[in-house]
Amino acid sequence: MKLIGYFRSSAAFRVRIALNLKGLAVEHASRHLRKGEQFSADYVALNPQKLVPALVLDSGEVLTQSMAILEYLEETHPEPPILPKVPADRARVRALALICAADIHPIQNLRVMSYLRQKFGQTEESAFAWSRHWIETGFEAYEATVKDDPRTGAFSHGDQPTMADLCLAPQVFNACRFKVDMERFPTIRRIHAACMAHPAFAAAEPSRQPDAEP
Amino acid sequence: MKLIGYFRSSAAFRVRIALNLKGLAVEHASRHLRKGEQFSADYVALNPQKLVPALVLDSGEVLTQSMAILEYLEETHPEPPILPKVPADRARVRALALICAADIHPIQNLRVMSYLRQKFGQTEESAFAWSRHWIETGFEAYEATVKDDPRTGAFSHGDQPTMADLCLAPQVFNACRFKVDMERFPTIRRIHAACMAHPAFAAAEPSRQPDAEP
Numbered sequence A, B: 001m002k003l004i005g006y007f008r009s010s011a012a013f014r015v016r017i018a019l020n021l022k023g024l025a026v027e028h029a030s031r032h033l034r035k036g037e038q039f040s041a042d043y044v045a046l047n048p049q050k051l052v053p054a055l056v057l058d059s060g061e062v063l064t065q066s067m068a069i070l071e072y073l074e075e076t077h078p079e080p081p082i083l084p085k086v087p088a089d090r091a092r093v094r095a096l097a098l099i100c101a102a103d104i105h106p107i108q109n110l111r112v113m114s115y116l117r118q119k120f121g122q123t124e125e126s127a128f129a130w131s132r133h134w135i136e137t138g139f140e141a142y143e144a145t146v147k148d149d150p151r152t153g154a155f156s157h158g159d160q161p162t163m164a165d166l167c168l169a170p171q172v173f174n175a176c177r178f179k180v181d182m183e184r185f186p187t188i189r190r191i192h193a194a195c196m197a198h199p200a201f202a203a204a205e206p207s208r209q210p211d212a213e214p
Helices: A010-021 A041-046 A066-076 A087-101 A110-118 A124-146 A163-177 A186-196 B010-021 B041-046 B066-076 B087-101 B110-118 B124-146 B163-177 B186-196
Strands: A002-005 A027-030 A054-056 A062-064 B002-005 B027-030 B054-056 B062-064
Touching: A002 A010, A010 A066, A010 A087, A010 A163, A062 A066, A062 B087, A066 A087, A066 A163, A066 B087, A087 A124, A087 A163, A087 B062, A087 B066, A110 A124, A124 A163, A124 A186, A163 A186, B002 B010, B010 B066, B010 B087, B010 B163, B062 B066, B066 B087, B066 B163, B087 B124, B087 B163, B110 B124, B124 B163, B124 B186, B163 B186
Parallel strands: A002 A027, B002 B027
Antiparallel strands: A002 A054, A054 A062, B002 B054, B054 B062
C-alpha cells in the first residue's frame, strides 16, 4: 500500500497513526499542499477531491477520505482494534472522532482559510481567530462529552487508543499552531499527553515525517 | 428510540432516510435551529455539541453525529444494508458520503453562515456565494468519482441506496436552496432523482416533516 499525504495534514496524520498502531508498513508519498501539488493532473486523476490523504491499495484501487480509510483499515486489519465491540460504544467513539473530523477540521483547513483571505479580504489574524473559534467550539463539546463519562479512561474511550484519539491528537497539534488556550480543556490535554507518549502517535507526528518543514 | 432533529437539517434528513429504509418507527422531536433551541440547557445536557440530530436510545443513551448514528443503525439493524459487503467497496461508499458530510455540509451550515454575516460582515449574497462554492467544489469531486465508475448504478453504488445516497440527497436539497446550477452534475442529478422516487427518501423530505415551515 502507498499513503499519499502531507506532513501537516490532520487527515493524513490520523491515517499514519492507524497504520503505526496496526503495524502496517506502507510506502509514503507526499503532495505539498501549500505549493498546490494536490491540483496536479496526475493527482486529480487519482483523487478528484484534490485533498490528502489517499491510500493506494496493492490492487491499484485508491481509497480517499481519512475516516473511510480508518474504517477500511479496521475492517481489514482488526488487531489491535480502534473501535470498541458494543455498537453504542462504537457510536460514542465515532461521534467523538467526528467532532474533530467533521465539525472542526473541514471548517478551518487550508482551502477554507485561503478563501477567507482571498475572497473576503480577511487578515491573517482574523483568519486565525476564525480557526480558533471552531476549534474551541468543538473542543468544548469534546471536553464536556469525555470529562465525567465513566467510559473515558487513559484515552477517550477506555485505556487503549481508538478512532477518537486518532482524530483528537492531530486536532490538538493543529490547535497549538493556532494558539488555542488548551488550559480550558484539561481532559483533552490529559488524553493528548497519553496519545503522544504512545509510539504509534509519536512516530506519526508531523515533524518526524520525511516531507517535514520547519 | 427518539430522534431529535430539525426539518431542514441535512444531518437529521440523513438519519430519517436510514430509519425509513430499515423500517424503524421512532418518536420524532424537533429543535428549532433558527430560534436557537439547540442552545437550551436541557438540550445541551443531552448533546453538548449543540447540533442536531441526536438519537435517544430506549436505554436512555444518547447518540450524536449523524454519520456515527448511520453506522450504529447499520450495525444493529443490518437489513436492508446501507453499506456493501467488500471492504474496498465500503470505503468507496463511505468516502462518497464524507464528501458531503465532512467536506461540504460543515462548511456551509447555519452556524458557519451566521459567523460570516456577524463577524465578517458579509452580505446575504456573499454568504450564499460561499455556500455555493463549497457545494460545487464537493459536487465536482462527487460527479468525477461516480460518473464513469462501473460500480455506480441506479444509485451511487449499485442499484440499492447506500450511505452515500443518504448523504447526497440532503446535500442536493440544500444545493437547490442555494441555487447551485445542477445542470453541471448530470450523474448526481440522475442519482438524486432515483433517491427521491424511493419512498424512504420521499417520506424523509424536509417539507413532509411535522415541524416543516414554508
